[in-house]
Amino acid sequence: MEKKTHFTAEQAKSIGDQLNIDWNKIPLNEFRVGLEVELEHGLQDEATNVTGNDPILTAKIALSHLNAFSDYYTRLYKGFGMEVPQLGNE
Secondary structure, three states, X not given: OOOOOOOOHHHHHHHHHHOOOOOOOOOHHXXXXXXXXXXXXXXXXXHHOOOOOOHHHHHHHHHHHHHHOOOHHHHXXXXXXXXXXXOOOO
16 A cells, blocks of 8 residues: 555545544544544554555544544644644645
């Protein structure tokens, strides 16, 4: 499988739609950032690979966090003193 490092807004929306995400509760940018963060559970490190970069499995990890806190990734970035990525439509 491809070593994916990026999701477009369109890809994130499509993946989220497959998981029936309520976009009124979970912001698309937050989900998209989550997809990219959670790739750490994939091909990034063979020793800890649990998703194989499968977009649905990766999305389920992100969704699990976002169901607890819809701004989970904003909190994560701010907790590390980092600015939250505001991803465009690319």
